[in-house]
Amino acid sequence: MFPYSRRVHQDAVPSAPALEIRDLIVAYPGTRRLALKGVRLCVPVGAQIALVGHNGAGKSTLLKAVAGLLPVRSGSIAIYGNPPGACHHRVAYLPQRGEIDWRFPITLRKLVLTGRYVHLGWFKRPSRQDWCIADEVIDRLGLSALRERQISQLSGGQQQRALLARALAQEAELLLLDEPLNAVDAETRHLMIELLRLLRHEQKTVITATHDLGRLESDFDGALYLADGREIAHPPGAFNRMKVGALA
Amino acid sequence: MNDILDWLTAPFQFMFMQTALLAAVLVGLTCASIGVYVVLRRMAFIGDALSHTILPGVVVAYLNGFSLSVGALLAGVCTALGIGWLSRREAIREDTAIGVVFTGMFALGVLLMSQARSFRDFTHILFGNILGVTADDLRLIALITGGILLLLFLFHKELELTSFDPIHAEVIGLKASWLRYLLLLLLAFAVVSSIQVVGVVMTSALLITPAAAASLLTHRLWRMMGIAILIAVASGVIGLYASFYANVSSGAAIVLACTGFFLLAWLWQVLHHRLAQPETEEVWN
Numbered sequence: 001m002f003p004y005s006r007r008v009h010q011d012a013v014p015s016a017p018a019l020e021i022r023d024l025i026v027a028y029p030g031t032r033r034l035a036l037k038g039v040r041l042c043v044p045v046g047a048q049i050a051l052v053g054h055n056g057a058g059k060s061t062l063l064k065a066v067a068g069l070l071p072v073r074s075g076s077i078a079i080y081g082n083p084p085g086a087c088h089h090r091v092a093y094l095p096q097r098g099e100i101d102w103r104f105p106i107t108l109r110k111l112v113l114t115g116r117y118v119h120l121g122w123f124k125r126p127s128r129q130d131w132c133i134a135d136e137v138i139d140r141l142g143l144s145a146l147r148e149r150q151i152s153q154l155s156g157g158q159q160q161r162a163l164l165a166r167a168l169a170q171e172a173e174l175l176l177l178d179e180p181l182n183a184v185d186a187e188t189r190h191l192m193i194e195l196l197r198l199l200r201h202e203q204k205t206v207i208t209a210t211h212d213l214g215r216l217e218s219d220f221d222g223a224l225y226l227a228d229g230r231e232i233a234h235p236p237g238a239f240n241r242m243k244v245g246a247l248a
Numbered sequence: 249m250n251d252i253l254d255w256l257t258a259p260f261q262f263m264f265m266q267t268a269l270l271a272a273v274l275v276g277l278t279c280a281s282i283g284v285y286v287v288l289r290r291m292a293f294i295g296d297a298l299s300h301t302i303l304p305g306v307v308v309a310y311l312n313g314f315s316l317s318v319g320a321l322l323a324g325v326c327t328a329l330g331i332g333w334l335s336r337r338e339a340i341r342e343d344t345a346i347g348v349v350f351t352g353m354f355a356l357g358v359l360l361m362s363q364a365r366s367f368r369d370f371t372h373i374l375f376g377n378i379l380g381v382t383a384d385d386l387r388l389i390a391l392i393t394g395g396i397l398l399l400l401f402l403f404h405k406e407l408e409l410t411s412f413d414p415i416h417a418e419v420i421g422l423k424a425s426w427l428r429y430l431l432l433l434l435l436a437f438a439v440v441s442s443i444q445v446v447g448v449v450m451t452s453a454l455l456i457t458p459a460a461a462a463s464l465l466t467h468r469l470w471r472m473m474g475i476a477i478l479i480a481v482a483s484g485v486i487g488l489y490a491s492f493y494a495n496v497s498s499g500a501a502i503v504l505a506c507t508g509f510f511l512l513a514w515l516w517q518v519l520h521h522r523l524a525q526p527e528t529e530e531v532w533n
Contacts, residue, residue: 005421067419088421095415104288104412105469114409118420123402150467166416 002122005088012090013081018174018205019043019066023075026065035061037229038075043207045080045173048200048219051209053226059209060096062226063176066207067093079174089118092172094163096179102152108162109147112138115169137168141191157188164192175199177208193219259492264379271381272484272502274393275442275454280476281400282438283459284469285431289411292456293343294331294432297350299439299451301327303357306373306443311364316373317388317440324436327353332429376447376499378484379491385444392441396434403430408469445484446499454480457506461513479509 019041026036036058043049051059064070066077068084068091077084079091092115115137116130138144141161146154154162160180167175181189196219199206208220225232259265286295305323309316327349334345361370372380381389400407406427410417414424435455442451462475487502494501 003421004423068421069415069418085421088419091419093416093419095413099413099415101412105463105467105472106408106412107468114413114416117405117409117422120405122406125405153467 001124004118004121005085010082010086012087016078016081017042018045018047018080019207020078021062021066021075024062024065024077025073025075026061026070027073028061029071034073035070035229036065039224039226039229039231041224043205045205046200046203047221048196048206049208050220050223051207051226052211052223053232054211056228057211057226058229059211059226060178061229063093063178063207063209066174067091067176069093089170090173092167092170092175094167094175094177094180096182097156097159097163100151100163102159104151106151107148108143108151108154108158109134109138111151111162112165112169115166118170133171134165134169137165140168141165141195142187155185156183157185160184161188161191164195168195173204175204175206177206179209179211181210256489259489264381265488265492267381267383267386268378268488268498269485271378271386271389271445272488273481274386274389275445276458276480276482276484277477278393278396278438279442279451279454280458280462280480281473282396282431282434283455283480284462284473284476285400285407285411286435286455287459287463289431291431291435292452293346295435295439295455296452297331297346298324298327298432298435299443299448300350300357301353302436302439302443303373303448304353304360306448307357307360307364307370310370310373311360317385320440320443321437323353324440325433328432328436329429332425332432372447373443374447374449375497376443376445376450376502378445378488378498378502381444389441389444392437396437399430399434403427407431446502450499450503453503453506454483457503457510458483461506461510464510464513464517479506483509 020043021039021041024036024039025034027034039058039062041049041062051062053059061070065072066079066084068088072084079087084091112134113126113130116126116133120126120130135144135147138147141164143158143161143165146158151159151162164177164180167177180192184192196206196208223234225234260269283295286292302320302323305319305321305326306316307319309319330349331342331346334342334349364370371377406417406422407430410422410424410427417424417427438455439451442454446454458476458479459472461479462472465475466472483502483505486505487498490496490501490505491498
């Protein structure tokens with residue numbers, strides 16, 4: 001009824017890629033240092049792409065710019081043919097764990113439910129269906145027993161899974177995952193990988209930032225290597241089944 | 249038994265005591281429920297600053313003979329918007345900006361007060377006088393309470409989300425800064441309504457102490473609000489009895505009662521942790 005952003009329900013441009021970034025330059029507000037210095041990327045619908053680089057290489061910045069959290073200094077971002085912020089319901093962003101106040105008094109179930117808010121807007125309360133969707137994804141991520149736990153009483157891996165559950169509850173088409181496998185336990189890692197496969201099955205587009213591909217190479221369609229805000233050549237021997245950067 | 253009942257009911261034969269009781273309950277409701285957000289969002293310093301910056305507004309209103317509440321509201325709203333605007337820009341750290349504005353405004357208020365013929369008139373603004381609440385004051389307090397509770401209810405979902413995860417809010421197109429302004433405005437109104445009860449200097453105690461005590465006792469937001477409201481209202485009533493029977497400052501008695509409840513909550517929490525050490529180790533890691 002009253003969406004948070006008036007541009008919230010723009011339709012996807014037919015045959016547009018899920019994400020198209022041209023010569024993107026981004027600086028954090030209030031600083032002059034450029035965090036991204038001309039990045040190009042084109043991701044077709046249904047592809048799963050890894051952003052690889054060390055800390056500070058610009059992976060998180062790229063995801064934040066796509067999520068509409070940072071102003072674009074120059075260049076362009078198109079999400080299903082629309083600018084960032086034109087289709088909030090279609091983009092889910094999984095932040096790094098440290099960006100949330102975990103001591104806030106809410107339960108895991110409520111945290112996951114906030115993934116439905118983009119569909120509700122102002123004043124509307126979550127319906128029974130919204131709760132059902134939240135419970136379903138909680139179940140899928142093996143968190144059912146912890147549903148009523150306050151979020152600070154979860155382990156790191158459980159918190160990461162809770163955030164992923166929220167991203168799934170949003171039923172978005174483009175998922176931006178910032179270091180989802182960073183410092184998580186083996187069980188969480190396993191579950192995440194299973195889930196990425198499932199998402200591929202559902203034709204979801206996924207962009208995952210990671211500083212270490214590890215054994216995941218077979219799970220991605222391609223990778224964009226970043227260093228100091230720029231795309232760099234693939235390290236020798238690194239996989240790149242689909243030439244991600246070249247598509248732009 | 250009857251003696252105790254008499255002792256408890258005797259004060260309320262008086263009209264002014266009934267008015268004061270209603271005022272205490274209403275202000276407790278408002279301050280405690282909004283105070284929970286203030287505490288959870290770590291805005292305690294802003295709450296304190298807001299109550300102090302209202303002083304010049306009140307003094308100007310008093311010297312020019314118009315309603316003190318209107319003067320307080322204008323000053324409060326200006327400060328709320330000013331703080332919101334200052335903290336939007338990153339040139340000055342927020343707490344520094346608040347510190348500068350808050351002491352400057354308070355000093356301005358004191359300066360204006362010193363120009364007035366009698367300093368005494370202002371003691372009830374500085375320290376509150378719940379027994380002096382008039383019917384008009386009560387109407388305004390009731391209006392503010394109703395408005396604040398309604399808005400907190402309507403925007404609860406958004407206030408909650410922007411409190412613990414403003415980034416997700418931004419991603420879904422919900423401007424966290426709007427909710428911040430809303431909360432600052434509500435805070436200004438809450439402070440104005442509580443000035444009659446505890447005064448400019450101690451208003452922030454009514455906002456923060458009950459909520460802080462409640463946050464020691466539970467991990468659920470609604471329960472936290474409920475406990476905070478209970479503590480604030482109970483403190484108001486205790487303060488009333490104290491000022492009626494012991495003839496002490498009502499504002500100070502109310503605040504001290506809040507502090508007492510906080511100490512009890514803190515003690516309970518410490519004991520609870522001691523008794524459940526092995527479990528809490530796991531829980532808090």
